[in-house]
Amino acid sequence: MLFNSIGFAIFLPIVWALYWILNNKKLIYQNSFLLIASYYFYSCWDWRFLFLLIFSTLLDFYTGLKMENAQNNRTRKFWFWTSIIVNLGFLGIFKYYNFFISNFAEAASNLGIHFHPIVLQVILPVGISFYTFHGLSYVIDIYNKKIHAEKNFIDYALFVSFFPLLVAGPIERATHLLPQIKTKRVFDYSKAIDGLRQILWGLFKKIVIADKCAVFANEIFNNSDSYSGSTLVVGAIFFAFQIYGDFSGYSDIALGTARLFGIELLKNFSYPYFSRDIAEFWRRWHISLSTWFRDYLYIPLGGSRGGTWLKIRNTFIIFVVSGFWHGANWTFIVWGALNAIFIMPSIIFKTHRDNITIVAEGRILPTLKDFFAIVVTFSLSTFAWIFFRSENIHQAMQIVMDIFSKSLFKMPHFSKIALVKSTLFYLFFFVIIEWTQRIHLFPLQGLGMKWPRALRWAFYILLILIIYYNSLSDDNRQFIYFQF
Amino acid sequence: MKRFCRDVISFFITLALVICALQLAFSLRTKGKTITGHDNLNLTANKNADLLLFGSSRCWAHFDPAFFDSAYSLKSINIGVEGHSDIVFIKLRLKNYLSKNTAPKFAILSFDPFFYAGDSSDNQNFVKKDIFARYAFLPDKSEVPIVDYFKFTYLERYMPLYAVLKYRIFFSGILLNKRVAYLKTGNGIRGMVWDTLAKPVNLNRRKEFIKSNSVDSVQIALGGLNQLCRDNGIKLICVQTPIYKAFQADSGFQYTRIICERLKIPFIDVNDPEIEADYRNFVDAFHLNRAGVNKMNAILAGDSTLKSFLKH
Numbered sequence: 130m131l132f133n134s135i136g137f138a139i140f141l142p143i144v145w146a147l148y149w150i151l152n153n154k155k156l157i158y159q160n161s162f163l164l165i166a167s168y169y170f171y172s173c174w175d176w177r178f179l180f181l182l183i184f185s186t187l188l189d190f191y192t193g194l195k196m197e198n199a200q201n202n203r204t205r206k207f208w209f210w211t212s213i214i215v216n217l218g219f220l221g222i223f224k225y226y227n228f229f230i231s232n233f234a235e236a237a238s239n240l241g242i243h244f245h246p247i248v249l250q251v252i253l254p255v256g257i258s259f260y261t262f263h264g265l266s267y268v269i270d271i272y273n274k275k276i277h278a279e280k281n282f283i284d285y286a287l288f289v290s291f292f293p294l295l296v297a298g299p300i301e302r303a304t305h306l307l308p309q310i311k312t313k314r315v316f317d318y319s320k321a322i323d324g325l326r327q328i329l330w331g332l333f334k335k336i337v338i339a340d341k342c343a344v345f346a347n348e349i350f351n352n353s354d355s356y357s358g359s360t361l362v363v364g365a366i367f368f369a370f371q372i373y374g375d376f377s378g379y380s381d382i383a384l385g386t387a388r389l390f391g392i393e394l395l396k397n398f399s400y401p402y403f404s405r406d407i408a409e410f411w412r413r414w415h416i417s418l419s420t421w422f423r424d425y426l427y428i429p430l431g432g433s434r435g436g437t438w439l440k441i442r443n444t445f446i447i448f449v450v451s452g453f454w455h456g457a458n459w460t461f462i463v464w465g466a467l468n469a470i471f472i473m474p475s476i477i478f479k480t481h482r483d484n485i486t487i488v489a490e491g492r493i494l495p496t497l498k499d500f501f502a503i504v505v506t507f508s509l510s511t512f513a514w515i516f517f518r519s520e521n522i523h524q525a526m527q528i529v530m531d532i533f534s535k536s537l538f539k540m541p542h543f544s545k546i547a548l549v550k551s552t553l554f555y556l557f558f559f560v561i562i563e564w565t566q567r568i569h570l571f572p573l574q575g576l577g578m579k580w581p582r583a584l585r586w587a588f589y590i591l592l593i594l595i596i597y598y599n600s601l602s603d604d605n606r607q608f609i610y611f612q613f
Numbered sequence: 614m615k616r617f618c619r620d621v622i623s624f625f626i627t628l629a630l631v632i633c634a635l636q637l638a639f640s641l642r643t644k645g646k647t648i649t650g651h652d653n654l655n656l657t658a659n660k661n662a663d664l665l666l667f668g669s670s671r672c673w674a675h676f677d678p679a680f681f682d683s684a685y686s687l688k689s690i691n692i693g694v695e696g697h698s699d700i701v702f703i704k705l706r707l708k709n710y711l712s713k714n715t716a717p718k719f720a721i722l723s724f725d726p727f728f729y730a731g732d733s734s735d736n737q738n739f740v741k742k743d744i745f746a747r748y749a750f751l752p753d754k755s756e757v758p759i760v761d762y763f764k765f766t767y768l769e770r771y772m773p774l775y776a777v778l779k780y781r782i783f784f785s786g787i788l789l790n791k792r793v794a795y796l797k798t799g800n801g802i803r804g805m806v807w808d809t810l811a812k813p814v815n816l817n818r819r820k821e822f823i824k825s826n827s828v829d830s831v832q833i834a835l836g837g838l839n840q841l842c843r844d845n846g847i848k849l850i851c852v853q854t855p856i857y858k859a860f861q862a863d864s865g866f867q868y869t870r871i872i873c874e875r876l877k878i879p880f881i882d883v884n885d886p887e888i889e890a891d892y893r894n895f896v897d898a899f900h901l902n903r904a905g906v907n908k909m910n911a912i913l914a915g916d917s918t919l920k921s922f923l924k925h
Contacts, residue, residue: 149614316614325621586624590631601779 130173132382133335133600140170145389149316156313160287163390167292171256174296178254181219182290188215189264190285193271197278209272216261216268223253228457256296258454262421263289267303269425276303284310291392293383297376299397299417306394314391324388326573326589331381333592336600338559339374341552342367345543350518353528358537361528368518369511370556373402376415381571395420400567402510403488405502407471408481410510418454422447437477444476445469455517460525464517471509487568555595635783636750636773643747643786650795651695651744654756658713662690664923665847667707668723670695673801674900675723675854675909684914685923691800693723696740699731700834704841705758712755716845719923722838724851724873724880726822726865727899730834736762746780804903807895814859814898822865823872832872839878850879850922855909857898858889879922883909 130136144166148159172179192212199205221229230246237244267288270276279285288307294300349356349364356364380397387394401413411419423432430443445466452465475481488503489495495503512529519525543549566572577585647656651673664687666676672693681689692710697703703722731738742763748756749765750773760770769776777783785791793801823831835851842849851873853866861884873880887908888894894905901909913919 316617318614318617321617322620586627589624590628593628594631594635597774598778598783601775 130170132379132386133332136173140166141386141389148390156311157283159314160283160310163292164283164287164290167287167290167295170292171290171295174255175252178257181254181257182260183286185216185219185260185264186286186289187282188212189268189289190279190282192268193278193285194280196268196271205272209268212268213265216264220257220261222249223251223257225453225457259298259300260289260295262300262418266300266421266425270303276307279303279307281311291387293386293390294394297379297383298415299380299383299395300421301395301417302421306392309392317391320388320391323574324385327381327385327388327571329385329589329592329596330571330573331378331383331385332596334374334378334381334559336378336596337374337555339371339378341548341555341599342371342374344545344548345552346371346518348544350524350528353519353524353531356531357539357542358532358534359539360541360543361532362537363541365511365515365518365528365532367552369402369507369514370559372514372517373398374559377401384571396570400563402507403503403564403567404506405484405488405499406475406480406506407468407509408475409484410506411468411472412485414510418451422451426450440476441473444472448472459522460516460519463522463525464513467513467516468510471513490568493565632773636777639747639774639777639783639786640750642789646789647792647795648747648782648786648789649744649791650793650801651741652747653692653795654709654745654748654759656795657690657692657710660690661688661715662717663687663719664689665707665710665717665720666691666693666723667710667720668693668703669698669725669727670801670900671725671727671854671856672721672723674803674896675906676721676800677802677906677910678799680910680913684910687719687923689799690717693800694741695801697738698725698727699729699736699738700831700838701731701733701736702738702759702762704834704838705733705762707838707841709755709759711845716847718846718848720842720847720849722849722851723854724835724869725853725856726869728823728831728835728869729821729827730830733762736764739763743780743782746776746782747786749776750774802903802906803896803900805896806902806904807892807897809892812897814857816859818898819860819865822860823868824865825868828868828872831868832875835872835878836876839876848922850881850919852913852919853880853882853884855884855888855894855901855905857892857895858886860898861889879918881913881916881918883912883916885909885912888912 130140144163148162148166151158151162168179168183171182189212192208195208196205199208227248230248234244234246267276267279267285271278279288284307287310288301288303289295291301291306291310346364346368349360350368353361353364377398384394384397395417397415397417399413399416401410404410404413427443427447430446431439432443433440448465448469449462450465452461452463452468455461455464472481475483484502488499494500515528516522516525519528562572562576566575569575577588580588645655647653662678664678664681664685666672666678666681666689670693672691673695674693676689676691676693678689678691681687692706694702694706697706707720745759745763746765746769749760749763749769750771752760752770765776769779774783777786795801839849851869853869866882866884870880870882885908888901888905894901894908896902
């Protein structure tokens with residue numbers, strides 16, 4: 130059930146109404162009902178994988194209790210590593226087994242040892258990377274004695290499976306979400322209205338920005354051999370907006386939906402393309418994953434303690450692992466490594482925390498220096514996206530070589546001129562709104578708040594009509610991050 | 614909670630009203646008009662004629678009503694539909710015309726080897742479905758069979774704006790900026806000369822021609838069409854209009870004549886060597902341009918079979 134589907138448009142109001150009207154008496158009713166709704170939501174993808182989700186939930190719940198009640202450190206360690214190994218084992222089998230076995234076979238073949246690897250013919254359970262990381266953060270926090278083990282299974286299961294975040298995040302922390310789940314939610318008008326506004330903006334990002342940019346990004350990347358360097362650059366820019374619109378749009382819908390149920394999820398995006406350096410970009414892009422890796426990998430590895438070289442090593446590790454988290458392909462690993470390289474100067478010269486405020490705060494336009502910094506950062510991140518989007522390293526390298534050739538100076542070529550014009554128009558409208566509203570959690574939290582209600586509603590209706598118009602094309606796509 | 618529900622319901626009622634208003638604006642703007650020229654179900658209402666020209670795109674692109682008006686002194690109208698050589702659809706188009714007009718005395722069907730029987734219960738030909746999407750929302754009784762034929766969905770029929778937005782005809786409907794010359798000439802005859810490099814001859818299209826195993830089904834379907842004409846007092850004649858010579862060797866060209874002979878429907882083949890051999894008479898391999906049509910008309914003006922058939 131996609132967030133941008135008719136099915137979800139029916140599911141959400143029904144669940145919302147039942148949640149508030151029928152289950153407003155006791156917390157247990159609220160949580161039980163949300164859990165059932167979440168399991169139903171997940172089973173709409175493939176009910177068989179529901180068992181995997183429930184097993185993973187049971188495992189972490191049980192090991193959490195066992196760690197909490199362990200009499201000695203050895204037992205705690207045993208249950209901790211049991212959970213880690215089983216969780217990562219599932220992720221490894223479903224997501225990485227084929228990658229490792231085929232690469233191993235290729236390496237062996239280079240050494241003259243030939244064998245036919247057994248390749249698994251299984252589909253990746255949707256959301257496995259996300260709910261595994263939920264569970265891991267919970268288990269690691271208990272092991273580190275940051276939190277106590279949850280004793281109520283329904284509350285814990287809801288923490289793992291709450292449907293807005295189940296399939297593509299944000300990756301929640303027990304310290305943030307569990308206390309909300311354990312408190313009876315009371316209806317809050319402004320929070321619910323804000324939720325609807327965020328859903329609306331998320332749908333606009335997904336259906337209008339991402340799906341329209343995808344038409345060109347897909348065409349250009351799927352036929353990269355036939356395009357000039359200049360067209361490939363434009364294709365990469367379209368992909369940069371596609372993946373931003375797609376994933377941050379999804380996150381907005383997830384956050385907005387959770388708000389309708391009185392729950393605040395972690396912010397996942399904060400206008401990343403207005404960043405002035407790569408370090409700032411990574412503080413604004415997929416924030417819940419970046420902070421997860423910071424807290425559960427970078428800091429345990431030593432973090433920034435121990436000198437520059439250790440910091441460089443640790444930064445490289447988390448970026449490469451982060452790339453690998455996205456998928457079992459060398460392209461993602463190179464994408465992660467490239468970002469690590471881009472961030473290195475600021476790590477070495479200790480400027481990575483120079484830009485922690487909102488760019489050009491209180492001003493309409495940025496300074497020339499800020500503008501230049503934004504353009505450079507966007508160019509670097511877009512360059513890295515080429516590797517993220519390409520089918521393999523060979524294609525990515527070919528695209529890079531074509532970009533840095535004479536054909537870079539040719540006029541970009543497109544077959545669907547009218548669609549290019551409308552896409553550029555929407556992109557312009559989108560960037561202007563995001564820029565002017567960058568101090569807010571999401572643009573519609575600020576835009577129109579001081580307008581008369583009639584004008585504000587007219588604007589929302591216009592947005593809905595634009596979404597409606599664009600949602601009816603045959604180019605609708607799944608959310609990119611569902612594959613991770 | 615009450616305030617939230619009240620506000621949300623008010624908003625969605627406003628939204629629904631806006632959507633209905635836009636649908637209404639579209640319907641009023643396009644009422645009695647054509648958006649592209651091909652959507653002429655309304656335009657051909659209350660347009661009684663002596664001679665009806667109907668069939669597929671070859672009817673649309675080859676038959677000039679003005680020619681029949683002047684050569685035979687018969688008030689003529691062209692209701693050919695691009696992309697539809699299926700007799701089921703041609704019959705539906707004829708029924709639609711007859712439901713809005715008195716029956717003509719004569720009808721000329723542009724009949725050629727592309728014709729096939731079609732399937733009224735499970736149509737798979739959706740060419741120009743976007744053009745007909747304007748009729749999908751709350752269709753008139755007379756339009757229902759065509760809406761059914763194109764399998765417009767429940768949402769497309771009952772959700773305001775859904776069909777016109779989905780098939781991208783809202784803005785062209787409001788602006789009326791994509792109309793072809795139909796309004797002026799009553800047909801789709803074009804002046805351009807065939808660009809044989811851009812549209813080379815594709816002999817694979819012969820696969821679509823009538824084959825020995827499809828002759829019977831075409832005959833039955835054409836028989837049904839003929840019966841409909843008879844029931845309405847219309848005299849039917851079939852005319853096979855020219856297509857490029859490279860396709861002429863196919864046996865499909867014989868089957869058209871054979872089928873008409875079996876059904877005792879008068880038949881004229883206008884595939885003249887002078888027309889069919891010269892690419893300058895065409896816009897593509899299957900459609901004549903104005904020069905080709907003029908040459909075809911010269912033949913039709915002197916054709917004895919047609920002359921005797923169209924006697925008042």
